[in-house]
Amino acid sequence: MAITIKEPFTKDKFKDLRAGESVLLTGTIYTARDAAHKRITEMIARGEKPPFEIKDSIIYYVGPTPAKPGRPIGSAGPTTSYRMDAYAPELLDLGQLGMIGKGQRSDEVMAAVVRNGAVYFAAIGGAAALMAGCVKEAEVIAFDDLGAEAVRKLYVEDFPVTVVLDPAGGNLYKEGQEAYLASVSE
Amino acid sequence: MREINVDTIKENIARMCIEANHYLDEDLKECMASHLAAEPSEVARNILESIGKNIEIAEEGIFPLCQDTGMACVFMEIGQDVHITGGSLEDAINEGVRQGYTEGYLRKSIVRDPLDRVNTGDNTPAYIHYDIVPGDQVKITVAPKGFGSENMSRIKMFPPSAGEEGVKDFVVETAKLAGANPCPPIVLGVGIGGTFDKAALMAKKALLKPLDKPNESPYYDEMEQELLERINSLGIGPQGFGGRTTALAVNIITAPTHIAGLPVAVNVNCHVSRHKTVVL
Numbered sequence: 389m390a391i392t393i394k395e396p397f398t399k400d401k402f403k404d405l406r407a408g409e410s411v412l413l414t415g416t417i418y419t420a421r422d423a424a425h426k427r428i429t430e431m432i433a434r435g436e437k438p439p440f441e442i443k444d445s446i447i448y449y450v451g452p453t454p455a456k457p458g459r460p461i462g463s464a465g466p467t468t469s470y471r472m473d474a475y476a477p478e479l480l481d482l483g484q485l486g487m488i489g490k491g492q493r494s495d496e497v498m499a500a501v502v503r504n505g506a507v508y509f510a511a512i513g514g515a516a517a518l519m520a521g522c523v524k525e526a527e528v529i530a531f532d533d534l535g536a537e538a539v540r541k542l543y544v545e546d547f548p549v550t551v552v553l554d555p556a557g558g559n560l561y562k563e564g565q566e567a568y569l570a571s572v573s574e
Numbered sequence: 575m576r577e578i579n580v581d582t583i584k585e586n587i588a589r590m591c592i593e594a595n596h597y598l599d600e601d602l603k604e605c606m607a608s609h610l611a612a613e614p615s616e617v618a619r620n621i622l623e624s625i626g627k628n629i630e631i632a633e634e635g636i637f638p639l640c641q642d643t644g645m646a647c648v649f650m651e652i653g654q655d656v657h658i659t660g661g662s663l664e665d666a667i668n669e670g671v672r673q674g675y676t677e678g679y680l681r682k683s684i685v686r687d688p689l690d691r692v693n694t695g696d697n698t699p700a701y702i703h704y705d706i707v708p709g710d711q712v713k714i715t716v717a718p719k720g721f722g723s724e725n726m727s728r729i730k731m732f733p734p735s736a737g738e739e740g741v742k743d744f745v746v747e748t749a750k751l752a753g754a755n756p757c758p759p760i761v762l763g764v765g766i767g768g769t770f771d772k773a774a775l776m777a778k779k780a781l782l783k784p785l786d787k788p789n790e791s792p793y794y795d796e797m798e799q800e801l802l803e804r805i806n807s808l809g810i811g812p813q814g815f816g817g818r819t820t821a822l823a824v825n826i827i828t829a830p831t832h833i834a835g836l837p838v839a840v841n842v843n844c845h846v847s848r849h850k851t852v853v854l
Contacts, residue, residue: 408617451683452641453641453680453681454679454681459636462679467722468722468755490722490754491722491753491754492753510814512621512625512628513757514625514639515624516638516639516641517636518627518628518631521631535682536681536683561814561815563816564814565814565815566816568615568618568816568817571615
């Protein structure tokens with residue numbers, strides 16, 4: 389059964405999550421991918437205020453398709469996370485609570501997750517039409533010129549994710565694959 | 575000489591950009607269903623079922639299958655007895671892509687320069703490949719290619735001594751290194767032989783082959799089956815959470831090559847292996 393977590397998102401609500409658990413998130417999350425991460429970290433380096441409060445934020449690595457009339461958003465599945473590895477440890481050290489994406493992360497990101505009590509979630513890559521239905525509101529709040537890569541504030545309901553990296557150092561990609569191989573060799 | 579107006583080509587490309595991003599072919603859906611039936615892991619089956627639901631939602635025509643609606647790869651097979659009229663063929667292809675991606679609410683994912691990275695705003699230019707073939711028809715295939723999987727593709731110039739084992743190990747290693755990144759279950763297109771660039775082109779064309787037909791060569795058909803089995807013994811599974819279904823299919827295309835060489839290219843695609851074809 390999935391664990392339901394509603395905002396406000398806090399370290400306390402995330403601290404007991406473990407790799408492999410299914411979670412349904414309800415609340416405000418922010419979108420950012422390659423170009424937005426570059427700009428956000430450059431703003432921070434210049435001493436400027438980023439487009440949203442990094443502390444306790446959940447960032448979804450996604451560049452959605454354009455919304456059709458009457459819809460808040462188009463298809464919205466995760467993009468591959470490793471491209472954000474260069475930026476993620478800095479943001480996690482500033483208090484970012486969660487990342488949603490897909491695929492392996494660097495050792496630096498894994499260490500930053502544990503060091504900060506953060507969580508890396510995976511959404512199902514390529515199931516973007518399915519996830520679009522969980523996005524109830526969407527608003528571009530920065531970098532409109534980036535199009536699909538602009539920073540959006542999303543309100544999501546029961547957004548389905550799986551814990552990949554947890555605050556205790558668990559890693560679903562490693563453990564899940566090992567568990568499967570052990571189960572078929574029995 | 576038969577004449578085909580560029581407007582006909584443009585309209586068909588615009589339509590196929592939209593259709594390819596919403597409707598998968600039956601061979602892929604059947605392939606997915608047979609892998610679901612053989613999948614021992616419950617976690618993996620749940621993901622494959624979610625992917626099935628995603629396909630059904632996309633078929634309603636409102637949300638594309640994936641938010642990465644791809645770089646528009648357009649393959650043109652032009653009969654040598656056809657005369658294209660009404661303007662520039664290349665402009666017509668790009669105009670079709672522009673219309674399809676704009677009117678179809680598809681994502682604009684192309685930047686004008688690989689380093690300055692300014693988005694062109696209309697998903698052009700397309701990647702276009704032309705083949706001149708006998709006859710008086712034009713066959714157009716539109717294959718929107720996502721880059722989460724494209725980024726996991728590899729090419730290597732082996733010495734001939736690497737042989738069959740070297741080629742097979744490289745394909746399996748590519749799937750292993752890709753791991754969870756390209757949204758498994760994946761489809762692999764493999765190009766063996768030719769030149770450096772020809773191998774990559776064959777790998778991409780191999781992704782367009784039907785999944786329900788055996789390779790024309792019994793030798794390479796057997797190799798495809800063996801590679802699929804080896805990849806599905808790695809344990810990566812759907813989304814990398816563990817399971818049998820890491821790959822749905824492996825398709826191989828080969829070409830004659832040089833006495834000194836053995837090029838091998840592997841083009842990785844995700845489970846949203848999209849392409850539409852029309853013959854004019």
